[in-house]
Amino acid sequence: MDFILLGPPGAGKGTQAKLMIDKWSIPQISTGDILRAAVREGTSLGVEAKGFMDRGELVPDRVVIGIIAERLKEKDARKGFILDGFPRTIPQAEALGTILQDLGRNIDHVISIEVDEEELVRRLTGRRMCKNCGESFHVVFNPPAREGVCDRCKGELYQRDDDKEETIRQRLAVYGQQTEPLIAYYSRTGNLRRIDGFSSIEDIFSRIVEAVGG
Numbered sequence: 318m319d320f321i322l323l324g325p326p327g328a329g330k331g332t333q334a335k336l337m338i339d340k341w342s343i344p345q346i347s348t349g350d351i352l353r354a355a356v357r358e359g360t361s362l363g364v365e366a367k368g369f370m371d372r373g374e375l376v377p378d379r380v381v382i383g384i385i386a387e388r389l390k391e392k393d394a395r396k397g398f399i400l401d402g403f404p405r406t407i408p409q410a411e412a413l414g415t416i417l418q419d420l421g422r423n424i425d426h427v428i429s430i431e432v433d434e435e436e437l438v439r440r441l442t443g444r445r446m447c448k449n450c451g452e453s454f455h456v457v458f459n460p461p462a463r464e465g466v467c468d469r470c471k472g473e474l475y476q477r478d479d480d481k482e483e484t485i486r487q488r489l490a491v492y493g494q495q496t497e498p499l500i501a502y503y504s505r506t507g508n509l510r511r512i513d514g515f516s517s518i519e520d521i522f523s524r525i526v527e528a529v530g531g
């Protein structure tokens with residue numbers, strides 16, 4: 318049960334990852350969540366990453382590859398993991414291949430969630446995220462039961478600095494240039510599952526379950 322969730326910002330990777338955790342009891346490993354925690358804590362990693370994140374650019378490959386190499390060795394990842402937001406470049410994908418080979422394992426499914434740009438902008442401009450657990454909500458499409466409060470953990474919801482329209486457009490451009498080529502890359506390895514992400518959260522989850530064979 319080693320998964321990669323691939324897809325542009327706003328496709329619903331984080332949302333689907335939470336449902337996958339509940340179904341398969343494997344951890345979500347989100348480089349975005351790890352980097353945001355480092356920025357909040359003011360660690361040297363956070364200081365290095367912050368400028369890139371604020372501009373909607375990618376953090377350098379060596380930084381995120383180092384994070385993943387360490388994280389995949391942890392005990393909770395032994396029976397599987399959901400990579401959310403990594404890899405995002407061809408060099409990251411190649412490095413991941415080497416890391417997994419050294420651990421004697423391989424990716425079972427690369428799930429590519431596909432959504433058009435205008436819908437992505439609608440999703441990202443209305444996104445609210447939990448400060449505590451990283452769960453995503455949307456003011457219209459997926460509102461929390463109580464405004465400003467996470468359904469899952471009662472944490473405080475906030476709007477990310479990079480979820481403003483100008484930065485969103487930049488992130489989508491970066492996705493097209495640097496991350497989209499991974500679809501072709503993983504179609505060659507034969508474990509790519511393409512999912513139409515323009516549908517309800519529940520529908521998309523059913524498609525994922527079906528695509529990976531339950």
Ligand code: ADP
Nearest residue numbers: 326327348349369370374375376381402403405
């Ligand atoms: P989204 O959920 O909107 O796709 P993420 O939370 O995954 O966004 O990422 C937020 C930011 O963190 C990115 O814009 C980028 O600056 C940085 N980041 C996250 N993952 C990576 C990665 N694998 N490589 C480089 N930068 C990353």
Ligand code: ADP
Nearest residue numbers: 327328329330331332440444453454455458518
């Ligand atoms: P990603 O992790 O790919 O950047 P998120 O899971 O954070 O994306 O979702 C982006 C935004 O879109 C959030 O506000 C989320 O509540 C909302 N969202 C997720 N899936 C759907 C869906 N199927 N339909 C409408 N909105 C969605």
Ligand code: ZN
Nearest residue numbers: 447450467470
């Ligand atoms: Zn929460």
